[in-house]
Amino acid sequence: EPEVTQTPSHQVTQMGQEVILRCVPISNHLYFYWYRQILGQKVEFLVSFYNNEISEKSEIFDDQFSVERPDGSNFTLKIRSTKLEDSAMYFCASTRGQNTEAFFGQGTRLTVV
Amino acid sequence: EDQVTQSPEALRLQEGESSSLNCSYTVSGLRGLFWYRQDPGKGPEFLFTLYSAGEEKEKERLKATLTKKESFLHITAPKPEDSATYLCAVQGGTGGGNKLTFGTGTQLKVEL
Numbered sequence: 425e426p427e428v429t430q431t432p433s434h435q436v437t438q439m440g441q442e443v444i445l446r447c448v449p450i451s452n453h454l455y456f457y458w459y460r461q462i463l464g465q466k467v468e469f470l471v472s473f474y475n476n477e478i479s480e481k482s483e484i485f486d487d488q489f490s491v492e493r494p495d496g497s498n499f500t501l502k503i504r505s506t507k508l509e510d511s512a513m514y515f516c517a518s519t520r521g522q523n524t525e526a527f528f529g530q531g532t533r534l535t536v537v
Numbered sequence: 538e539d540q541v542t543q544s545p546e547a548l549r550l551q552e553g554e555s556s557s558l559n560c561s562y563t564v565s566g567l568r569g570l571f572w573y574r575q576d577p578g579k580g581p582e583f584l585f586t587l588y589s590a591g592e593e594k595e596k597e598r599l600k601a602t603l604t605k606k607e608s609f610l611h612i613t614a615p616k617p618e619d620s621a622t623y624l625c626a627v628q629g630g631t632g633g634g635n636k637l638t639f640g641t642g643t644q645l646k647v648e649l
Contacts, residue, residue, distance in 0.1 A: 428580075455635055467581065467624065469636040480634035515580050522635055523568050523588075523628065528580035 426450040430516050430529035437506055437536055445501045445532045447516030456499045457517040457526065458491065460484070467515065473499065506536045539564040539629045541640035549646045550615055558610040558643045564629030570608050571637060572601050573624040581624055584610075615647045 429448045437443050449456050458470040471481045473491055490502045499518075503510055513533050517526040542561045550556055562570065569588055573581035585594040587603040594601045598619065600611040610623055622644045626637040 457636070459637075466641045467626075467637075467639040469638070472635055480636055482636070513578075519635060525571060525583045525586050526635075526637060527583060528573075530580045531578075533578075 426452075426527075428516055428518055428527050428529035430514075430532050432532060433530065434533045435535070437534070439508060439536055440505050442502065442504050443506055443534065445503075445514050445516075445534070447499045447501075447529055448497050449499055449516065449518030450520075450527055451497070453518035453520050453527075455479075455519045455521070456491075456493070457519075458501045459515045459517060459528075460512040461515065461531075462512045470501075503534075506534075508536050510534060511536045539627055539638040541625055541627055541638055543623075543625055543640035543643050545643060546641070547644045547646070549648065550612075552616055552647055552649050553614045555611070555613045555615070557612070558623055558645070560608040560610070560625030560640060561606060562608070562625070562627045564627045564638075567627060567629050569628040570603055571626045571628070572599075572608070572610055573626065575622045575624055575642065577622075584623075612645070615645075617647045617649060620645055620647045 431446045456473045461467045471485045472479045488504045492500050513531045515531045516529045519526050540563045544559045572584040575581045585601040590605045592603050598613050602609045622642040624642045626639045
């Protein structure tokens with residue numbers, strides 16, 4: 425069964441460092457997303473990406489965040505100059521089209537120390 | 538702004554004891570309501586999509602229903618392996634964005 429894969433599963437980084445979270449969406453999906461979940465809180469939308477550009481972003485997705493689809497299979501989230509409050513589980517998701525179910529990866533647990 | 542409220546926050550059932558989880562929502566133009574299951578430390582696992590009031594979907598011991606203001610996830614004769622957090626999310630608006638707005642979830646524990 426096709427699935428969304430994320431690497432690494434856990435990343436620890438020093439405050440102020442840059443991190444790149446990687447995702448391989450399901451191969452025939454066209455829409456890609458990043459969500460995050462701070463421990464004990466709800467899953468929050470960060471950004472959606474379609475046709476090689478950002479289609480929607482939340483207030484959380486400020487200038488320290490960026491996304492990229494560097495090739496035909498990978499989708500990345502870059503966080504520049506990480507802060508303690510960026511510590512969370514980051515989920516990548518993809519959908520085949522609009523209004524269709526999103527399939528989520530297993531997440532990357534980011535710990536900023 | 539889309540809002541999703543789930544209740545109860547936590548639910549403890551005996552094996553075989555049926556119950557329902559509630560998801561109340563406010564959204565401008567519902568395009569879809571989604572139910573997910575989330576195990577600890579894992580990503581949300583898709584269960585159901587409902588698009589219009591009156592719609593129902595079933596899968597094994599789970600049945601999801603939708604009205605204009607809320608959705609219910611009915612669990613019939615649950616087993617310990619049904620223990621998980623159940624998340625409700627809505628997709629709304631007319632702007633074409635696909636983002637999901639999630640509730641905080643109901644943490645279900647099924648005991649022998």
